[in-house]
Amino acid sequence: MGRLGFSTLSPMKHRIDAIFSDLQARDAKALMPFFTAGDPDLTTTADLLRAADTAGAAVCEVGFAFSDPVADGPTIEASMQRALDGGVDVQGVFDMVRGVRDQVSLGLVAMVSYSIVHRWGLERFVSEAADAGFDGFIFPDLSLEASGPARAAADAAGLTLSLLVAPTTPIERAKKIAAACSGFVYVVARSGITGARAALPPELTDRLHALREVTDVPLAVGFGVSKPEHVRDVTTVADAAIVASALIDRMQGADQPLDTATLMLKELVGGLA
């Protein structure tokens, strides 16, 4: 069990909502690491989810490898390609999550390109994901305007749907997007693609305050968040920090990727405000 101990949750209550309300009650913040499922294999991904849970992460984004991830930089693109080259498929990811679900208290959010969801069929994808033990979805290329059916399907399955707010999103639109989200809003920290960065954009803190003004939905911030200081900076205002490329980069360079990831996860959790 991880530190939050939600194993007794009734299946119909949103695990994600419970995680954030528990954190808020304790004035605590969430680390949300991202892993590409199947990079380099699904056994490793399951190990990483358990390691993240132990290290004190609250939610994990489980990335479904896609052949053409246009929002992703070289690190995640290469990670997804390794997963696909290793033969991972959607069913395999569901099966892996089903195996890990009862071993972790983490919220598990599926990060999936809409190309994959469309091919499976929205209803089928959502119900299979729910059945496997996922708690929520991020469809990074689904617009607010087109998100109605996905939100309805997620609601019906008792899962959350998080849409993205970008730096280019006007604040009135951000408010509408937040209202269409359940669980948390995914706040994109910088224009551009995913990838580790040395520094956060200077205007980010003001932006987070502005978003805080227009919504009560928890804010999770990603794109470029790379080290404990970044985690501290964003969680000083927002509810969660999402770290993806920096973790993958570190594991790629390591002899013992799992130990390296565990260490880095602990460092990142240590950064939480």
Add this chain to the structure above:
Amino acid sequence: MPTPPTLAQPDAAGYYGAFGGSYIPETLHHAVLELSAAYEAAKADPAFAAQMDELNRDYIGRATPLQLAPRLTERAGGGQIWIKREDLAHTGAHKINNAIGQCLLTLRMGKKRIIAETGAGQHGVATATAAAKFNLECEVFMGTEDMRRQRPNVLRMQLMGAKVTGVESGSATLKDATNAAMRDWMATSETTHYTIGSVVGPHPFPLIVRDFQSVIGRETLAQCRDQLGRLPECVTACVGGGSNAAGMFYPFTQDPDAHDVKLVGVEPGGLGSEFGKHAASLTHGRPGVLHGSLSYVLQDDDGQTSPVHSVSAGLDYPGVGPEHAYWKDSGRVTYASVTDTEALEAFQLISKLEGILPALECSHALAHTLKVAAAMPQDQAVVMNLSGRGDKDLDEVVRVLGL
């Protein structure tokens, strides 16, 4: 006869029937909205139309001729074959029609830089050309495999001052170049316009590109009335992303007298119908999401894009514009495919019989046009869009045919 209401496409959200839409990261939403607004404003501005007319005439060299191909007609032994000479447009392909139009929109939006993806290099050349003319910074993304097989176009782009960035990921072809351009745009959209080269991508790109290319079909309708004294029985065009075909077909779908004109898009059949051996999205694909819109795509049961193959770099793409998907399902346009070998034969045939060296892309259209003409009585006519010239393909044709 009134135009059927179903052909008033797309709707406000960019859907052509069930296809199209806008499947993009939120980061790009603002840029796409801004483009829609700029395009609507331009359409309502008579000065914009006048500027386009002048550039079409004086810079691109329009109208391009429509001409009878007598020796091809004789060879096919049936109906008359007429060809619309987009190869004679400035820079040697239809791509310039769209590149000039989108450059003007870029200027209207106050942006200083344009980016583009390119496969055959024709759209890259057209964009580099327009950028030079209008003093815009230009970067073109091109798969390294395409840089190899369309080398003359890489040099042309560089001479015109564009930066050509090679893309090594995936199959290093058009799909991967498109990914790279979209990634650049994610970070730069406030100062940069992404000049998409075909009727693909999120709304409003398929609409804008179709409209700029529709000059082809409008001219062809007028030239047919003038030169044939009537409309032809059939019109053909090759389909990669589908812009030359959409530009040719769209005015025919709207003209009340053209309802009986058969419209045929010709896809790259590659080496055969097996998985990975072709790039015929409409013939062998299924509805799916790729590069921002819902259309026919070649992908597996998990939505992963399939590998594709065509001898022609400009057709070597696993998706197709959403309006073609709509036309296919509505039955207004039919889609055929021809193999690499058939296209290479047609390439040589028209060179020898008409003294025209065509691009490998429209050599596909020609291969099918010969079959269509052969099945027609002599008093009927087929018009083929010869979308570009083939100088860029010489090295590759020589290599593939071992000449």
